[in-house]
Amino acid sequence: MAERRDPFWDVVASFGVEEVFVLPEWIQQEVQQDSVSSPGIKGDMEALEKEIAGCMKCPLGATRKNIVFGEGNPESGILFVGEGPGANEDETGRPFVGRSGKLLDRIFASIGLDRSKLFIANIVKCRPPGNRTPSAEEAEICGRYLERQIEIMRPGIIVALGASAARTLLGTRKGIGLLRGELHRYMDTPVLATYHPAALLRSPALKRPVWEDMKRLKSFMEQTGLPRTEGETNG
Numbered sequence: 001m002a003e004r005r006d007p008f009w010d011v012v013a014s015f016g017v018e019e020v021f022v023l024p025e026w027i028q029q030e031v032q033q034d035s036v037s038s039p040g041i042k043g044d045m046e047a048l049e050k051e052i053a054g055c056m057k058c059p060l061g062a063t064r065k066n067i068v069f070g071e072g073n074p075e076s077g078i079l080f081v082g083e084g085p086g087a088n089e090d091e092t093g094r095p096f097v098g099r100s101g102k103l104l105d106r107i108f109a110s111i112g113l114d115r116s117k118l119f120i121a122n123i124v125k126c127r128p129p130g131n132r133t134p135s136a137e138e139a140e141i142c143g144r145y146l147e148r149q150i151e152i153m154r155p156g157i158i159v160a161l162g163a164s165a166a167r168t169l170l171g172t173r174k175g176i177g178l179l180r181g182e183l184h185r186y187m188d189t190p191v192l193a194t195y196h197p198a199a200l201l202r203s204p205a206l207k208r209p210v211w212e213d214m215k216r217l218k219s220f221m222e223q224t225g226l227p228r229t230e231g232e233t234n235g
């Protein structure tokens with residue numbers, strides 16, 4: 001039986017990736033600074049993951065099965081941040097492994113990325129019961145671990161997936177429809193916000209704006225030399 005074509009690819013096929021996304025001067029300066037990288041990124045991330053094991057600092061610890069620390073290449077300079085683990089992620093301890101994750105992998109592939117060329121994490125590392133949005137308190141407490149992941153990675157770009165991640169990182173109450181389409185900053189790091197893949201599964205019309213955001217990301221990567229290679233991160 002012929003494989004059913006994912007509508008995402010119809011959207012992809014209707015666009016090129018030639019859009020020019022000119023970086024503001026402040027970002028070019030930050031990226032140059034980021035090329036001076038620290039040694040031991042993987043080791044520092046592994047140490048943090050061990051430190052978090054067994055964490056019960058917020059109420060989500062009581063109901064989780066597994067902590068979802070994040071995965072990928074922390075030396076890549078590209079960090080995707082979602083809201084929190086769902087049921088599949090809670091079962092496996094891995095981020096974005098359900099239907100949303102499969103769609104996200106296809107989105108990555110559309111701009112030449114895969115999980116070996118970026119790092120994926122969430123605002124909270126334990127599953128909120130019933131997949132509810134993490135409370136402000138939970139996001140603040142667990143967000144400190146994400147802050148430390150960002151300090152270790154020193155990413156050249158953060159992509160916030162969905163309103164919850166974007167609002168937490170950017171300290172705003174604005175909706176994702178207002179936040180996407182331009183570069184923001186978290187501390188010194190450029191941030192692109194886009195829709196969460198779960199929202200695309202519910203509303204396929206959102207695939208078009210997400211593809212526009214991915215074209216911006218691709219343009220950003222081309223202009224800043226992301227993803228970083230091992231030599232760049234350890235040099």
Ligand code: SF4
Nearest residue numbers: 055058061125126142
């Ligand atoms: S969500 Fe974060 S802070 Fe809360 S228990 Fe899990 S790891 Fe600890």
